[in-house]
Amino acid sequence: MHANPPPAAPRLQQTNLVEQVADYLTEAIIARHYAPGVRLSEVQLSRELGVSRAPVREAARLLESRGLLISRPRKGFYVRELIGDDLADVFDLRLCYERHAFELLAARFDDAVHTELSRQVEVMCELAAGSDDGRKIEADLHFHRLVFEMAGNRRLLKAFDDLSHELRLCMALIERTHAEPERIAANHWPLIEALASGKPERCREAVDYHIGVARDYVIQGLGA
Amino acid sequence: MHANPPPAAPRLQQTNLVEQVADYLTEAIIARHYAPGVRLSEVQLSRELGVSRAPVREAARLLESRGLLISRPRKGFYVRELIGDDLADVFDLRLCYERHAFELLAARFDDAVHTELSRQVEVMCELAAGSDDGRKIEADLHFHRLVFEMAGNRRLLKAFDDLSHELRLCMALIERTHAEPERIAANHWPLIEALASGKPERCREAVDYHIGVARDYVIQGLGA
DNA sequence: CTCACCCAAGCTGTCGACAGTCGGTGGTCG
């Protein structure tokens, strides 16, 4: 059932079990402790986590809505596997989101936005020297999340948050993540400059290039 | 608890209870049998439907992921109410989706696509004479769903399907739906023509106009 | 009359258990 022995699964406590189980499962799937395509047994999971099946089922439904699990009736839940055009589709949808967010943000760009985004890129540059790939990915995603936050459309932000789980899954699938972290971090400066220019078409070009690089990197990383 | 007495809630049978409860709740919310903002009691719902609370809870989680319910820990589920910029945000996200779908479809437009879309608009024109507003809305949404289907990005299609539940909620909120159904149906011809032209900017203009009209219609209909 | 506190009712979060079903296994028959 497991690709590796499951990670530390200590007894969860008290209430909010659904959220805790969901967090645990999310982490475990992103960390590939559960291989793509494998079936997750509710009873086994509930035993391992020391909880009943009800919270496990609800957490699994949550993960399903986030695209990390797939349920087949009377069969159970399976870890989402990205096959065929799935990767391209995910990054194409991301492109759709980012284009819109940058267009919105460009229309309301000011010094505060500039400061906020610049600070985050600096954080990324600092992290680039370290060895914690997970943090680099999170910082990268956080930069983009900031853009969506400040773009002003909450529904769009929620859509991006949903997609980000799948993005994490995509990035977790490639072996070496962030091979050239300094360059990747620095690649975010042109996005800020494009925003500052106030020209929509320049934003679009910068976004298309930026997301295209990320997409090609992941798709090539999988050899797909 | 109810705005109106709840609709016919006959005993559901056998398995797939989650899906049945979800369908029932979706219909009931769209039909405004449950007013926006009201709290849905799990026990009361399970009594009315003659099922236990487990399927109700899972169905509610599903509806939450679709934006029709909102859960507050230890408080329960509340019917989503669209307040503030919610309507504008939803339609702005829809614009984001449609722009992308039309751009994708324009690149692979052919006679088959032309035939399929034209047939659907004809269906809409026929329905326009009738009095079933629900069907008109469904036919309208189905036209757009066809565009997403044929655009070729399954993830984008899933995102639109998720959003479509919220769109139905938006349209259900305005009193008079589809005041001029003939004109609204006919308004889809320019979209097909724009696709056929193969010019991305013309597609974008047509989509922006089309979605803008829909947005203004709903937002004005609410007097928001 | 007002306000704070207390209590009870109802609800959510969680649990263990039962029934129906699915997949695999072993045996049997052609």
Add this chain to the structure above:
DNA sequence: CGACCACCGACTGTCGACAGCTTGGGTGAG
């Protein structure tokens, strides 16, 4: 020797029940 069938174990779908929390009303003091 291969194919079909019956049995069996495991699992999902569903249910009823219990504990802790939340809420609203009632009561008493100030």
